[in-house]
Amino acid sequence: MKQEWGELPAIWPASLQEKIRSAGPSPGPHDIRSLLSQVRRLPSSRKGSPFCLSIARTFTLETQLESLLLSLHTLPCQPDIRLGPLDNLEQTLLQGNSSLLRPPPDAVLVLWRLEELHPTLAFGADSMTVARRRFVGKELIQRIKSLAHGFTRASHVPLFLSTIPPLVGRTVVSSLEAEPESVTSLRARANEAIRDLCRQNKQIHLFDFAGWVESKGQQVLDMKMDLYARQPIGSRAWMSFGDALVRTLRPLRVPPAKALAVDLDNVIWGGVLGEVGESGIRLGKEFPGNVYFRIQQRLLELRSRGVLLAMVSKNNEREVCSLFRKRPDMPLQLRHFSSRRVNWAEKHANLEEISRELGLGLDSFAFLDDQAFERDQMRHYLPQVRVLPVQEDPLSIVEELHSTSIFNGLKVGKEDRLRAREYENSAKRKRLQKSSRSADEFLRSLKLTARVRPVTPETVGRAVQLLSKTNQFNISARRHDEAAVRAMLSRPKNSLLTLQVMDRFGDQGIVGLGIALALEKPSAYCIDTFLLSCRAIGRGAEDLLWHELMKDLHKKNGRRVRMEYLSTGRNSLVLEFLDRLNLKTKIKSAARRVYEAMLPFPGRPPAHIRKIP
């Protein structure tokens, strides 16, 4: 089994990280317990905040509870796991007073198998008619849908539905599988229905239990212990299972990385360009060049999901550019890199420059390099950067790029897919700005248009995404989850507005959010959230959003607005904007400022932005 433990918390001592990694991919129960006790002994400051996971399940998990707790600790968090009773899924998930749901956990996970969900189908399908199999298949999907919909009516907690894994120990008999409505095809259909639920409902997310079994092989399931104690997951696979679960849950706690800085030599091609020359590098359809070809393909896939690529290499830039020009057959081309630093400077210094150029915080970056020295140096100088744990063996790079979860959000949205193109447009804007004679001329030439709209059920997901990801232009960095935003929306006096920005280079999508909450005191509001994605800063869009928010509050009979700025150490950028607004400052300290304003708010929105409905 491949080495797991993809990402261990940077706040953990290096010695503990080393101990965990050296425990190998499948530590036994004794090792798991020993590691768990060491993690538990860490001071609270190194453990993260509490995280409660409720699990509704149809099979035994008690025996692997310690491995699940150890995995959850790596989020990092102080985990608490609540297990529901075996089988009673409806009772557990649909009754508001269920012990699994009161008090509300941070997430609910449903783990189920065909063996318990529909035993007749699991063990008696061969003796059923095709029509009967079709009927019970529909029955199964109906049960899954009812459970999911019922849960979302009863609770706002994020729900993670597992896909249904293959039957334990079941050998596929081709002739039976070829029959219509085979168990495998019915299971696949049920899993597709689960995926549909996740696509359609922003509260529901996928835990690909079946995908985990398929990628690791049937040996992760243990028929012996399944028969003995209805515990299907083999003890040697407990950590692997926990790791797969943590990779799924991580986006709830840690914002995904937005950019990947990649080395070139022995990463995207084999060999050192400066030594072997253009004709000597290994890259192509045959081994060993195919390994690097695969790495490039994977990087391109990540880019199409919205991960920005940046080039950081100790090389001669002219040679590198020449190679790219002469190899149009390479999946990656120069245009795919949003930024590049090819020189002999230290990589951490180059990455800091790229971070400034792209307007992304250092903690939004991941770093890929085959050299241990470069990785260690990056960890030392820029601990915020997430260094991918690879080795010199290019196979480890391919595997890591396929298995890493650090770029995963809970969902991949339209804005994610647009991101790479958007940052390219951003570079074009910067070039235009340089060539413009004045700031006004630049802003006018952008031909900015903007749309400010109330948050709707369709845009609530994007609002939550902005809340979780925006760090720099964010007055309070309050990370509300979807349930909290929906609760705010349910009060008509509150005002929740999104801002969408477009210019001559393209549509940036929804890039801003303002949340004003009505206070108990009549006509009084507090600005809970005011944020703008870093890629939209500096063109006056924030002023437009502010004025629209104030206008909306005035329409709602608001007279007085209070706003709190909470320093996170990374959001000082917003202070310049707040100063510009000329608000009355009530409290001013380094960590916190409180402002007040009366409505109607004076001034006008910027004239260079055309507002569209």
Add this chain to the structure above:
Amino acid sequence: MKKSHDNHQRLVEAIARGLGVRPGNLHGKSSQENVKEWDSLGIVRVVAEVEAEFRVQFTLLEIAEFLNIELIQTILAEKGIKFAKPKTQKRRE
């Protein structure tokens, strides 16, 4: 090479870990009858611990005989694990 008398201690410790009890609280006659933690879930943990400790795999029928320490030792002895005083308690047919 582990000494055979160490193996008995290793077994007791693995069982204790599986049951979540102190090794000193277990003896040759410890069983489901006199250790309350020795329930069905406890046995699952004991199986995982003993399999990991001795790098062996038990069959389902063998697990069904995880009724006391002596029987587990007998099963391990049949798998070639040496114990100082081989236990000869007869296994059920």
